[in-house]
Amino acid sequence: MIKAIVTDIEGTTSDIRFVHQVLFPYARERMADFVQATAHDAEVMVLLNDVRAEMGRPRASLDEVIAELRRWIDEDRKATPLKALQGMIWRHGYVNGDFKGHIYEDAVNCLQDWHRSGIRLYVYSSGSVAAQQLLFSYSEAGDLTPLFSGYFDTKIGAKREVGAYQTIVWELALPADAILFLSDIHQELDAAEAAGMQTCQLIRGEPDPASHHHQVSRFDEISLTAKE
Numbered sequence: 728m729i730k731a732i733v734t735d736i737e738g739t740t741s742d743i744r745f746v747h748q749v750l751f752p753y754a755r756e757r758m759a760d761f762v763q764a765t766a767h768d769a770e771v772m773v774l775l776n777d778v779r780a781e782m783g784r785p786r787a788s789l790d791e792v793i794a795e796l797r798r799w800i801d802e803d804r805k806a807t808p809l810k811a812l813q814g815m816i817w818r819h820g821y822v823n824g825d826f827k828g829h830i831y832e833d834a835v836n837c838l839q840d841w842h843r844s845g846i847r848l849y850v851y852s853s854g855s856v857a858a859q860q861l862l863f864s865y866s867e868a869g870d871l872t873p874l875f876s877g878y879f880d881t882k883i884g885a886k887r888e889v890g891a892y893q894t895i896v897w898e899l900a901l902p903a904d905a906i907l908f909l910s911d912i913h914q915e916l917d918a919a920e921a922a923g924m925q926t927c928q929l930i931r932g933e934p935d936p937a938s939h940h941h942q943v944s945r946f947d948e949i950s951l952t953a954k955e
């Protein structure tokens with residue numbers, strides 16, 4: 728019996744193109760101005776030092792750090808300090824009405840149905856918790872944050888690491904097999920499965936031949952009774 732559902736964002740609740748063609752370019756274009764304007768704020772200062780540590784260059788200049796951050800955006804690096812900085816830049820975009828968070832309509836409907844039926848809903852994404860909350864607060868379907876009981880980001884570990892899912896199981900205080908993890912990436916589902924969770928793969932395009940997980944193309948094809 729599924730008691731909680733943990734969902735990925737990019738490619739699962741939301742179109743990959745929204746993340747890659749709207750969010751990433753928005754942050755990339757504004758990264759230099761944002762970092763220069765906020766480099767002395769305590770929170771940003773810590774993040775910039777985390778970037779320097781990840782570069783292996785503790786004395787890197789601000790310009791070098793900015794260039795590295797832009798490179799990481801181009802490479803789609805899921806680095807925790809980059810994700811935190813991107814979230815801070817996106818806040819302006821959401822509040823200013825430059826864009827709204829994309830969520831597939833079938834995802835909105837099912838999340839609402841599952842919430843109504845008492846299933847606890849969580850998000851686990853490489854985007855920072857603040858960025859996740861922004862996307863669901865300012866979504867095209869309105870404020871969806873009341874649906875969610877909690878959020879996890881890469882502070883608990885990378886999405887292909889079993890340990891991250893073991894932490895989620897522990898935090899949710901449920902048997903692992905009462906938790907269903909939804910993602911478009913089979914390596915993430917492999918890690919969740921190794922932690923004992925049930926899994927289901929969202930495939931909005933072609934089937935994934937390298938995956939052994941149950942694959943569906945829409946949220947309303949997800950069965951909560953049969954083992955996924």
Ligand SMILES: CSCCC(=O)C(=O)COP(=O)(O)O
Pocket residue numbers: 735736737738746750805810851852853854855858859862886
């Ligand atoms: C929180 S919205 C932005 C998503 C993001 O930055 C990202 O890298 C997508 O990662 P996901 O783990 O949701 O595939």
Ligand SMILES: [Mg+2]
Pocket residue numbers: 735736737738739910911912
């Ligand atoms: Mg994804």
